[in-house]
Amino acid sequence: MKSLNDSLRDEFNDILQREExxxxxxxxxxxxxxxxxxxxxxxxxxxxxxMIDKSKTEFENFLINYFKSQKNDN
Structure with missing residues (x-):
């Protein structure tokens, strides 16, 4: 049986596969x-x-740090 997180990941992956x-x-x-x-x-x-706010903050920080490192690599 899939966990809720697994189901949410599957749904997210399905969304990422949409043409748009x-x-x-x-x-x-x-x-x-x-x-x-x-x-x-x-x-x-x-x-x-x-912990929802912490989760959102970590999400934002993860992406911000990634984009900053990409910018610095170029």
């Missing part, structure tokens, strides 16, 4: 692995109402 999102991902040259890891940070604390 695949186009954006290709145009922006986004890394799918990074998007999936960032999504996992949201799932990390989703079951604890007191």
């Amino acid at each position: 999102y695949k186009k954006i991902i290709d145009e922006k040259n986004l890394d799918l692995n990074i998007l999936k890891k960032a999504f996992d940070t949201l799932l990390k604390y989703k079951s604890d109402a007191d």
